[in-house]
Amino acid sequence: MAKVEEVAILGVGMHQWGKWGRNFVEYGVVAARAALADANVDWKDIGFVSGANTVRCGYPGYVSGSTFAKALGFTGCQVASSYAACASGTTALSVARAQILAGVCDVALVVGADTTPKGFLAPNAGDRHDDPDWLRFRLVGATNPVYFALHARRRMALYGATKEDFAHVKVKNSRHGVHNPYARFTKEYTVEDIENSPTVSDPLRLLEICATSDGGAAIVVSSLEYARAHGHTNPVRVAGISLTTPTYPDTVLDLPYMASDSAAITAAPDDDFKVSIAKHVYEEAGVGPEDLSLAEVYDLSSALELDWYEHIGIAKKGEAELLLRAGETSIGGRIPVNPSGGLGAFGEAVPAQAIAQVCEMTWQLRGEAGKRQVEGAKVALSINQGLFGHGSSVIVKR
């Protein structure tokens, strides 16, 4: 695959993450206005709004693009609304990129925001026997943390990871998050704090599992020509986006399914699903793991962060713990991971989270990340996965 054309990130903005229960639109508008101000672009000049949907906030959340556009004031611009669970934000960014590169618009606004209920995310109401998401809750009681824990336990069995390793991921991310004004949790945790928190799904403790949060994030993206013409001489650029699906057979059991694919006849591919997400984004961007200055990965649990080190190629299989223990993924280390504090410091505001990852990478590459700055950051990768097999990854460069 050839390298893909780039678009410029002119501005980014966020509403702080928290748990307030206010209208998600409010968070989205705060983030959007912050991104527009950061970009020095007037809302009325935006040609396209790309909304990342929420399914927890009623109908306005299903058509979030026009919901946000109305709240900002309808201008007659083009609009789209995307839903892909945790991959919604990246999907919305990819739609904006496609509209810009197709020449439909010069400058676009990407927005995602959510208001979440307390406790476990649960399926929609009703008796739906043909819905894998409903079946896993009814028949197995398999909440999201159950899947996180299955992967954590497997890591322990295959590679000798320990509960203490997992705790150290959370400790590291909390140390980073202390310096992030948009994070929800700004306490610096110790290993003892984590060991003293109750087990949710063995081996994972409460403090190692991502909470559900309110929050909003937005990005203004444009063509490189528009950026130049408007005085953005050296913008951060979106160099690659991955929305990869698994390749059959995906032999790793994952959300929300009750069974993996079968490798009885068709052999499993060399790269498992999450590796293939990263591979695609590296190909689009024309870079490799060795070029990364930092990464923002989806630490839905502390243990999952370690899996991502291997999937994005900064550690060999089974060696993620070595990187962590050596401090190489802390700020000041060779390849800092989650300098924002990650989901450990944010909790998850589903449609805003992947956009927030891009906001953090943008601040890092501009050198505007304050006390969590990764020195000399040039290339950054964000990665996550929407349930049902929806990959999501972005590479930015400057």
Add this chain to the structure above:
Amino acid sequence: MAKTRVPAVDGLFTMDAANPRLIGGKAPNGSYCFPKDLGGTDPYSPLGTIEAVELSSRGRIWSYTNSCYPPPPPFISRHEPFVPVTVAAVELDLEKMVVLGQVVDGFTVDDLSVGMEVELVLDTLYEDDEHEYLVWKWRPLAAGE
């Protein structure tokens, strides 16, 4: 009066108490899936009917965990007060696939290990005044069993 035993959801497993089986799908090329109609498709198989087949009733634990807090609805807890639900993902050798399920009562995560052999059984998921709603669960096998 004994309660009537019914499947918690139709069509996912047989009700043969002595030798219950999960009902999976088999594509024309022989690839398996579970559940039969929701388990996805092998794109490398010729198109054709997905045949209903009974899956292997024994396998080895791929990974395991528990829910220490009550899962939200539509889960219905069998025990009041709530008892942690132990869960295992089990690799079936013939089908080369991993299937999730609860582990029978009496076993906790401390009793399990990756690679341990387990067997499929039917057990109560929850009950009401007239019915016992059954589901498949994994039962760890003793050595030599």
